[in-house]
Amino acid sequence: xxxxxxxxxxxxxxxxxxxxxxxxxxxxxxxxxxxxxxxxxxxxxxxxxxxxxxxxxxxxxxxxxxxxxxxxxxxxxxxxxxxxxxxxxxxxxxxxxxxxxxxxxxxxxxxxxxxxxxxxxxxxxxxxxxxxxxxxxxxxxxxxxxxxxxxxxxxxxxxxxxxxxxxxxxxxxxxxxxxxxxxxxxxxxx
Ligand SMILES: Nc1nc2c(ncn2[C@@H]2O[C@H](COP(=O)(O)OP(=O)(O)OP(=O)(O)O)[C@@H](O)[C@H]2O)c(=O)[nH]1
Ligand SMILES: [Zn+2]
Numbered sequence: 001x002x003x004x005x006x007x008x009x010x011x012x013x014x015x016x017x018x019x020x021x022x023x024x025x026x027x028x029x030x031x032x033x034x035x036x037x038x039x040x041x042x043x044x045x046x047x048x049x050x051x052x053x054x055x056x057x058x059x060x061x062x063x064x065x066x067x068x069x070x071x072x073x074x075x076x077x078x079x080x081x082x083x084x085x086x087x088x089x090x091x092x093x094x095x096x097x098x099x100x101x102x103x104x105x106x107x108x109x110x111x112x113x114x115x116x117x118x119x120x121x122x123x124x125x126x127x128x129x130x131x132x133x134x135x136x137x138x139x140x141x142x143x144x145x146x147x148x149x150x151x152x153x154x155x156x157x158x159x160x161x162x163x164x165x166x167x168x169x170x171x172x173x174x175x176x177x178x179x180x181x182x183x184x185x186x187x188x189x190x
Pocket of ligand 1: 152
C-alpha cells in the first residue's frame with residue numbers, strides 16, 4: 001500500500017472514530033482532501049531555509065536596522081495539531097550583506113509549516129538569519145493565538161502569546177532592543 005493510501009485510511013479511521021459514516025457522499029473525497037491539505041500546511045519539512053536565504057544575499061554597506069513586521073503565518077502546535085495563527089516581526093542589522101526582503105517571510109513560512117511550539121519557531125527563524133547573514137544582530141518577535149487554548153482546553157479566546165529571540169546587538173545594547181520594541185509594539189494584537 002502506498003504512503004498516500006495509508007494516510008487516507010488513517011483519516012477514514014478518524015472519521016469512524018468521531019462517529020461519522022465514512023461512506024456518505026459528502027465524505028467520499030475527504031481523506032484525499034485532508035492529505036493534500038496536510039501536504040501544504042506541513043510542507044515546511046521539505047524546504048531548506050538556508051538555501052532560501054543564500055539565494056538572495058547582496059553586498060551592502062548599510063548598517064542600519066531593517067525591520068519586516070506583520071508577517072502573518074499559520075502553523076500547528078505539536079501537542080494537539082491545532083492551528084497557531086499569528087504574526088512574526090523580524091529585524092536585523094546588516095554586517096556587509098542584506099537579504100532579499102521576500103526571503104524573510106519565506107523563511108517564516110518554512111518553520112511555520114511544521115509542527116511547532118511557538119518558542120522553538122521563534123528561535124529557529126532567528127538562528128537561520130543569524131547563520132546565513134552573520135549580521136550585527138537579529139531580533140524575532142512572534143505574537144500568536146493558539147487554537148488549542150481557544151477551541152478546547154482552557155478556552156481563552158482573548159489571550160495571545162508573545163515570544164522573542166534576540167542575538168548580537170539586540171541582546172547587548174538596550175537602545176537597539178528598545179528601538180525594535182518601539183517599532184513592533186504598535187503591531188501587537190489587541
Ligand atoms: N510552551 C508552549 N506550550 C504550548 C504551545 N502550544 C501548546 N502548548 C501547550 O502544551 C501543553 C500540553 O499540555 P498537556 O497537559 O500535555 O496537554 P492537555 O491535557 O491537552 O493540556 P490543556 O491544553 O491544558 O488541556 C498545554 O499547556 C498547551 O497550552 C507552544 O507553542 N508553546
Ligand atoms: Zn496545542
